[in-house]
Amino acid sequence: NAGVMQNPRHLVRRRGQEARLRCSPMKGHSHVYWYRQLPEEGLKFMVYLQKENIIDESGMPKERFSAEFPKEGPSILRIQQVVRGDSAAYFCASSPRGTSGDTDTQYFGPGTRLTVL
Amino acid sequence: AQKITQTQPGMFVQEKEAVTLDCTYDTSDPSYGLFWYKQPSSGEMIFLIYQGSYDQQNATEGRYSLNFQKARKSANLVISASQLGDSAMYFCAINSNYQLIWGAGTKLIIKP
Numbered sequence: 503n504a505g506v507m508q509n510p511r512h513l514v515r516r517r518g519q520e521a522r523l524r525c526s527p528m529k530g531h532s533h534v535y536w537y538r539q540l541p542e543e544g545l546k547f548m549v550y551l552q553k554e555n556i557i558d559e560s561g562m563p564k565e566r567f568s569a570e571f572p573k574e575g576p577s578i579l580r581i582q583q584v585v586r587g588d589s590a591a592y593f594c595a596s597s598p599r600g601t602s603g604d605t606d607t608q609y610f611g612p613g614t615r616l617t618v619l
Numbered sequence: 620a621q622k623i624t625q626t627q628p629g630m631f632v633q634e635k636e637a638v639t640l641d642c643t644y645d646t647s648d649p650s651y652g653l654f655w656y657k658q659p660s661s662g663e664m665i666f667l668i669y670q671g672s673y674d675q676q677n678a679t680e681g682r683y684s685l686n687f688q689k690a691r692k693s694a695n696l697v698i699s700a701s702q703l704g705d706s707a708m709y710f711c712a713i714n715s716n717y718q719l720i721w722g723a724g725t726k727l728i729i730k731p
Contacts, residue, residue: 515721531643534719544710545664563681593664595719607654608719610664 503530506596506611507576514617518607521588523614527596528606534567534577535608539591584618590613621646623722631728632701639686640696640725644709648720651713653694656675657726658708669708670694701729 507526515521526532533552537545547561551571562569566584571577581588595608620644631640644653655673670678670685678685686695698705707728712719 521661534718537719544712544723545719546720546721550717559716591662595664607666607669609666612663615662616676 505539506594506609507615508594508611508612509586511612512615512617514619516535516619517585517586518583521584521616521618523579523594523616524609525577525579525591525596527538527577527594528609531596531598532608533597534571535595535597536577536579537593537595539613541590545593548579554579562592581616584616589616589618621651621713621720623713623720623723624639624654624690626684627725628723629726629728631730633730634703635700638698638701638705638727639707640698640711640727642694642696642722644694644711644713645691646684646692646713646715648715653685653687654712654714654719655683655694656710656712658710660707666698668692687688703729703731705729710726 506528535542536548539545549569550558554573555601559574566582568580591613593613594611596607597608599606624643626641646697651672653670657665657667668678668680668685677687679709682699684697708724708726710724711722
C-alpha cells in the first residue's frame with residue numbers, strides 16, 4: 503500500500519536550527535500540498551506544488567519557510583531558524599491532479615510532529 | 620472567502636448508536652467539493668467521504684453517509700452503528716483554488 507510517505511514522523515529542534523520535512527506522494531500523483539496543524543485546530547494550507555513548480559504559496563510565512571518538489575525525489579518543506587511557534591504537526595497530501603472544484607481528493611501522509619525546544 | 624463551521628466541539632455517543640456530525644459552509648464558488656476526514660489519536664488524517672456540489676445524490680461509503688443540503692449550505696456526516704474505533708477527531712473541509720479549507724473539528728467519543 504504505497505500511500506503518502508512522510509519522514510521523519512517526529513522531529514525535535516532547538517531554536518535557531520533548521521528543520522527539513524520530507525514527503526513522497528502516492529504513486530502516480532504529481533501534485534503535493536503542505537498543511538500545518540496547531541494543537542486543537544484544523545489544518546491550515548501552506549503551499550501547493552507540482553514537479554519543479556510552486557503553484558500556490560499563499561499560506562506560507564514570508565520568511566524562513568520554503569518548499570520544493572524537484573524532478574527527482576521527495577518534496578521538501580524547509581524551515582530555517584526555527585522558533586517555538588513553529589512547533590506543530592505538518593501534513594503533506596497528494597492528488598493525481600489539482601483539486602479545484604469537483605475534482606480529486608487529497609490523500610494525506612501520517613504527518614511530521616515538529617517540536618522546537 | 621470560503622469558510623467551514625463545525626459547531627460541536629465534542630460529542631459522546633453510545634456504542635451502536637448512529638451519530639450526526641454537523642458541518643456548515645460558506646463559499647461563492649459555483650462548483651466545489653466537500654470532504655470529511657478522521658484523525659484518530661495516533662494523528663494521521665484519514666479520508667472518509669467526498670460530496671461534489673453538483674452531485675444529485677448524497678454520498679455514501681460503508682457506514683458513512685453525507686447529508687448534503689445545498690440550499691442550507693450544510694454537509695453533515697452520519698455514522699451508522701457507531702463502534703469504539705470511531706472515537707477520533709472529525710474534520711469537515713471544502714476545496715477552494717486547490718487548497719482545502721478546514722473546520723475546527725469535532726471530537727467524537729464512543730462509549731461502550
